[in-house]
């Protein structure tokens with residue numbers, strides 16, 4: 001089932017005509033997707049009378065094919081991002097049961113301790129281009145950060161991190177040492193949670209005990225970006241040394257049952273309490289039959 005969670009928030013006007021990434025002021029801007037177009041396609045329910053993703057916006061559930069676009073990037077920068085997007089697209093869940101990343105990694109899950117000392121399963125990403133995955137994730141967080149559209153997510157990286165990540169995406173700066181990027185994969189053996197494998201949730205920002213946490217979900221991949229981690233507590237050391245995709249050494253993705261994902265629980269709760277209604281010309285009324293029983 002496709003499911004998206006959007007939040008309405010009016011963005012402050014940001015400066016600038018011209019490309020937001022390379023800052024070329026004379027460039028013609030393209031309609032840039034905040035979340036790649038293919039994710040919305042994957043999140044559709046094939047064969048259903050109304051196949052469109054269920055979207056929750058301000059507590060209202062509706063089905064829509066309407067995608068979030070904004071003129072942000074020039075053709076060259078769109079192309080730069082499309083390389084990362086194409087790679088991630090080749091790894092995510094496209095149906096409820098499996099995702100190519102599990103074959104590509106060519107490794108068995110291993111057990112490691114989490115920051116709370118519990119044992120958890122991790123997939124070593126030995127044969128996977130982790131750098132491309134990381135740049136994809138940062139590009140989505142950054143697009144949401146610079147977008148003015150009110151439903152482009154509500155990421156606020158702050159001016160310093162926003163600029164650092166812009167330069168990181170251009171290959172001019174290293175990943176900031178006060179940040180950590182985590183990837184969790186919805187576990188392929190989690191039958192109960194399989195209905196969430198094609199869920200899409202636009203990026204959001206929350207405050208955490210160790211800093212600021214930004215997150216989004218795309219087709220079984222849950223990305224968490226922690227910024228402003230300055231005090232190296234036990235939790236922040238774990239984020240940097242064990243969990244971060246940009247760490248030195250063997251890179252790991254957590255294998256997670258859907259019920260353990262905070263963001264999935266938020267989406268689930270929103271759908272359960274959402275008022276179902278017809279919205280705009282893009283949608284039909286969400287019928288009970290299109291939302292799995294677990295979500296009602």
Ligand SMILES: [Zn+2]
Nearest residue numbers: 019022074077
């Ligand atoms: Zn550009």
